[in-house]
Amino acid sequence: MTDPATDLPFQAWPPREWQPLPDAARTVAGITGVLTALPIAMGLVVAVVLGTLEGWPARIGVGIALLVAAGLAGWGLGRARWRRTHWKLDQRGLSVQRGLVWRSEVLVPRTRVQHLDLERGPIERRFGLATLVVHTAGTRLNALRQHGFLDADAVALRDALLPEPDRHDDAL
Amino acid sequence: MTTRSEGLVEGGAERRLHPWSWLFVLIQQLKSFALPLVVLLFTGRGNSWELWGLVGAGVLVLVSLAQYFTYRFRVEADGIVIRSGLLQKSLRNIPFNRIHNVALHQTLLHRIFGVAEVKLESAGGMTPEGEMRVLSLADAHALEELVRVHGKAQATPEAAAAADESRVLLSLPASEVVRLGLISNRGMIVVAAAIGLLAQTSGELLGDALEGSAEAVAGVGRDMHLGLTGTIVGGLALVLMLLIAIRLLSVVLALLQFHGFTLTEDGRRLSSQRGLLTRIRANMPRQRIQAWSLRESLTHRWFGRRGLVVDSASVQAANDQRSLRDLAPVATPAAIDELIRHLLPGKAWPMQQWHPLHPRAWRRQFAIPAFVVLVITAVLTTQQGLFGLGVLVLLPLFLVRAKVWARHAGYSEESGLIAVREGWLDKRWRFAEVRKLQSLSLSQSPFDRRHGMASVHMDTAGANPFEPPLRIRYLPEDEARALRDRLAAAMDGRPTPARTVE
Numbered sequence: 001m002t003d004p005a006t007d008l009p010f011q012a013w014p015p016r017e018w019q020p021l022p023d024a025a026r027t028v029a030g031i032t033g034v035l036t037a038l039p040i041a042m043g044l045v046v047a048v049v050l051g052t053l054e055g056w057p058a059r060i061g062v063g064i065a066l067l068v069a070a071g072l073a074g075w076g077l078g079r080a081r082w083r084r085t086h087w088k089l090d091q092r093g094l095s096v097q098r099g100l101v102w103r104s105e106v107l108v109p110r111t112r113v114q115h116l117d118l119e120r121g122p123i124e125r126r127f128g129l130a131t132l133v134v135h136t137a138g139t140r141l142n143a144l145r146q147h148g149f150l151d152a153d154a155v156a157l158r159d160a161l162l163p164e165p166d167r168h169d170d171a172l
Numbered sequence: 173m174t175t176r177s178e179g180l181v182e183g184g185a186e187r188r189l190h191p192w193s194w195l196f197v198l199i200q201q202l203k204s205f206a207l208p209l210v211v212l213l214f215t216g217r218g219n220s221w222e223l224w225g226l227v228g229a230g231v232l233v234l235v236s237l238a239q240y241f242t243y244r245f246r247v248e249a250d251g252i253v254i255r256s257g258l259l260q261k262s263l264r265n266i267p268f269n270r271i272h273n274v275a276l277h278q279t280l281l282h283r284i285f286g287v288a289e290v291k292l293e294s295a296g297g298m299t300p301e302g303e304m305r306v307l308s309l310a311d312a313h314a315l316e317e318l319v320r321v322h323g324k325a326q327a328t329p330e331a332a333a334a335a336d337e338s339r340v341l342l343s344l345p346a347s348e349v350v351r352l353g354l355i356s357n358r359g360m361i362v363v364a365a366a367i368g369l370l371a372q373t374s375g376e377l378l379g380d381a382l383e384g385s386a387e388a389v390a391g392v393g394r395d396m397h398l399g400l401t402g403t404i405v406g407g408l409a410l411v412l413m414l415l416i417a418i419r420l421l422s423v424v425l426a427l428l429q430f431h432g433f434t435l436t437e438d439g440r441r442l443s444s445q446r447g448l449l450t451r452i453r454a455n456m457p458r459q460r461i462q463a464w465s466l467r468e469s470l471t472h473r474w475f476g477r478r479g480l481v482v483d484s485a486s487v488q489a490a491n492d493q494r495s496l497r498d499l500a501p502v503a504t505p506a507a508i509d510e511l512i513r514h515l516l517p518g519k520a521w522p523m524q525q526w527h528p529l530h531p532r533a534w535r536r537q538f539a540i541p542a543f544v545v546l547v548i549t550a551v552l553t554t555q556q557g558l559f560g561l562g563v564l565v566l567l568p569l570f571l572v573r574a575k576v577w578a579r580h581a582g583y584s585e586e587s588g589l590i591a592v593r594e595g596w597l598d599k600r601w602r603f604a605e606v607r608k609l610q611s612l613s614l615s616q617s618p619f620d621r622r623h624g625m626a627s628v629h630m631d632t633a634g635a636n637p638f639e640p641p642l643r644i645r646y647l648p649e650d651e652a653r654a655l656r657d658r659l660a661a662a663m664d665g666r667p668t669p670a671r672t673v674e
Contacts, residue, residue, distance in 0.1 A: 092660045104615035107656070109664050112610045137485070138610030138631035140641060 018086040018097065024127040025148030026082045031123055032147070033078020034071045041070030087146065094134060094161060096146050108144050112136045116158045120151070130154035134161060180314035186246045186255070187311075189304060190287050196306045197240045199281075201233045245304070247318060252292070254302050266301045268322035270294045272460050272484060273495060276312050276453035283451065288312040292319075293495070316455070320441055341442075341511055342500055343434040352430060352502040353423030355471045355479075360418055362425065430501050435511075442515075444496050454496040458515060460484050463604035463632040465639045466508065470597045477502045480511065485633045497636070516589070516605070523584035523591050523603075530625050533646035534578035539619075541570040583644045583655075590630060590659065592644050602642050604632050606662045614656050616649070626652035630659070 021029075049063045077100070085098040093109040117133035124130060124147070132154045134144040149157065180187070235258075243256045251267040273293040282288055290312050292302035307315065344352070353359075431448035443455030462483045472478055480500040499515075500508050512521045545566050552560030576596040584591045591603035613629040620626055629643040647655065 092664050099615075102615065102617050103621075104613055106611060106613040107660055108611045109660060111664060136610040136631070137633040139633060139635035139637075140629070141611050141613060141631040144611070 016088060016090045018088050021082055021085050021087075021148045022129070022150045022153075024150070025129055026079055028123055028127050028129055028148055029078040029082035030075040031078070033074035033076070033081070035074075037070045037074025037077070038067065041067055045070070082148065085146075085148070087149075089157060089160060094144070094157065096144060098146075106141065106144055108134050108136055110161060112138075113161050113163050115163070116161055118154055118158055124148070132157055180247060180311045180318070182247050182249060182318065184247060186244045189240065189243055190285075190306050190308050190311070192285050192287060193240055193243075193306050194237055195285075196282070196287070196289070197237055198233060200305065201237075240305070243304075245302075247315075250322070252302065252315075264302065266292055266294070268319055271301070271319050273454055273456045274316045274319050275300075275455075275495060276316070276451075278309075278447075278451040278453075280449045282306060288453075290315060316453075320438060320455075338436055338438045341435045341437050341514065342503060342507065344430060344432075344501065344503075346427070346431070348502055349426050349430045349433065350423050351475050351477060353426030354419055355469070355475055355477060355502060356426065357418075357422060357471075358425040358429075359421030359423075362421060363418055430498075433498075433501060435499060442496060442499075444498070456484050456496050461515070462608050462634050463602065463642055464512070465636075466512075466601040466603075468505075468599045472502075475502075476504060478505050478508050479503075480508050481636070481639065483632060483634045483636050483639070518587065519589045519605070520587045521589065521603075523586055523589070525586065526582040526584045526593070527651075528582050529578065529644070529646045530623065530648045532623055533581060533625075534574040536619065536623070536625070536646050537577050538571055538574035541573075542567060545570065581646075583647075585655065585658070588662065590642075592642060594640065594645075600640055602640055604630065604642055606659060608632055609659065609663055612656050612659055612663075614652055620646075620649075624649050628652050628656055628659075 045063050045066045049059045049066070053059045053062060081098070081100050084100055084103070085096070087094065087096045089095075093107060093112070095105060095107045097103075097105045114135045114137055116135065119131040119133060120129070121131070128151050129147070130149050130151045131145060131147045132149055133146075136142060136144070238258045239256065242258050242261075243254070245252055245254045251265055251270075254262075254264045254266070256262055256264075271292050271294055273291070275291040275293060277289040277291070278287075285306075286309050287306040288309050289306050290302075290304040291300040292304075294301045304312075428448045428450075430446050433444065433446040435442065435444045437458070438455070440458050441455050442458055443453065445451065445453045462485055465481050465483075466478055467481070468478045478500075479498075479502055481497050482499050484495065484497070500511055503511070509522055513519075545563060549560055549563045552563060554560075573596050577594070580596065580599060581594050583593070585606075588606050589603055590606050590609070591601060593599065593601045609630045610633055611631045613631070614626055615629065616626045623646075625646050626649045627643055627645045628647060629641060632642060635641065644652070644655070
């Protein structure tokens with residue numbers, strides 16, 4: 001593995017200790033949390049408000065209040081999830097640590113990487129972030145998908161993890 | 173185009189499928205398109221829509237027939253080239269060394285015509301690389317042989333030398349297949365499927381049938397003046413007879429599927445052949461085995477037998493019954509251990525030392541059933557009175573279950589093999605070579621964290637969704653981390669061994 005370019009956002013590459021996700025990713029995680037929470041809350045709110053309250057002003061008022069609460073909860077959860085997410089790249093390969101209640105620490109060894117994808121959704125693009133997807137030949141964990149890398153980090157990680165062209169897939 | 177008499181040889185001319193191919197393609201098409209429509213027509217709900225559907229199906233049949241008549245293939249030095257398609261032409265090049273499995277499938281009809289369906293499978297992908305419906309049996313065997321020989325040609329000299337001998341690793345006489353039927357509950361699956369189908373298509377019919385049979389039993393009881401006890405005894409006898417009938421059905425199914433099962437080793441390729449009416453032949457290189465699962469259910473134990481299933485790398489293998497999954501459908505523990513030792517040279521099977529889980533692992537197994545029992549007891553007691561407390565009898569049972577489970581559960585890590593065992597009545601061993609692992613994951617649920625435990629999941633390629641995952645639950649957290657680190661080092665550290673073809 002050659003040493004990658006020098007214009008990386010780290011002092012030392014590869015980062016051997018656990019790295020947090022960038023601050024921009026906290027905002028994105030919050031937004032994602034809100035976007036996930038709202039549609040779920042919407043259905044519940046409509047059912048509850050229409051079922052229990054009389055009169056439109058009260059319905060609309062309580063409905064909006066509940067939606068705002070759900071949005072805030074989503075925002076908080078997204079940010080909490082961001083805080084729990086760390087990654088590192090060492091001799092063994094890429095490790096990702098995440099999960100709020102059910103915690104997991106996934107390790108994909110370098111030699112088991114099949115191919116890599118970089119994905120940039122509209123929100124992530126706006127904040128200069130990217131999602132890295134590491135594919136393995138495995139079954140239950142055939143792709144390790146992590147949102148919220150700085151674009152430069154994601155590209156550097158991809159380059160560092162690219163399978164060597166002369167590698168043989170012994171495991172298969 | 174050549175005549176059929178010409179052998180299937182490397183560098184030969186382009187070939188078509190067997191002349192009778194159209195018949196089998198037609199049958200296949202009729203099965204998938206026309207049959208449901210015919211059923212609709214006969215159930216009397218036929219109107220113009222279904223007729224149009226029938227016309228559409230007819231067109232589809234014609235189109236697919238035409239596609240099959242444009243199917244040509246040629247054997248070249250390093251692979252097979254398949255050309256197909258009428259309007260949208262496709263050319264597919266399948267290198268020999270990518271072919272994991274040459275699966276031969278012969279139903280009774282195929283056998284009458286002396287032909288076979290051939291599927292060429294490679295790793296990954298949901299559909300086979302090449303599907304030949306149908307080839308003459310001679311051609312199919314020639315193709316199988318070509319793949320085998322090419323696998324050998326590029327291998328190391330000693331492997332090539334070993335490749336010449338072909339030996340039978342396991343063959344099941346009829347008595348063993350009958351045992352397999354008694355052990356497995358295949359009949360129950362069929363009965364359940366039939367009931368499900370009946371309930372879906374005509375719920376009333378099923379209800380009527382059940383009610384009718386219940387009434388008949390009660391009626392017989394009344395007619396014979398048996399009284400309540402007599403009726404209960406009669407009912408129990410009926411249930412017993414039903415169970416026996418289902419086991420008999422299992423035996424019949426086992427005979428149909430596994431009659432004449434033989435597992436042979438041809439150099440580095442394993443091949444199996446089985447089936448009474450429909451004959452299935454599958455093979456794969458030995459080193460394509462990704463993970464193993466050994467099972468000993470209660471009924472297995474009564475007969476002193478075990479069953480061995482393996483995962484291969486191709487995804488479709490898990491769903492397809494014609495792949496080589498059952499290495500040993502049923503055999504004595506000693507025979508299976510011998511087979512595993514033979515196929516995993518240099519590995520210490522059976523494992524010498526098993527490490528126990530966390531000392532409190534049994535509590536984790538006990539907690540959920542105990543909680544459910546308490547909830548049910550509470551609900552029943554409030555609604556039905558003190559009778560509800562009777563449910564509490566289940567608690568000691570679950571306690572024994574958890575204790576037995578925890579005593580048997582464990583993991584072992586020896587000579588490049590990682591193994592997990594679990595179960596109480598139904599015992600299972602799941603193991604894989606460490607170099608075949610794809611990724612590692614350490615996870616902790618909130619309960620794990622409270623007890624200071626963690627689970628290690630080891631992902632392998634082509635893992636069968638119906639087998640338990642290769643994971644070790646309820647490990648002390650430090651031990652889990654240490655194990656994860658050791659496995660990671662073992663996965664990474666060793667360079668690719670002098671590996672053979674691929």
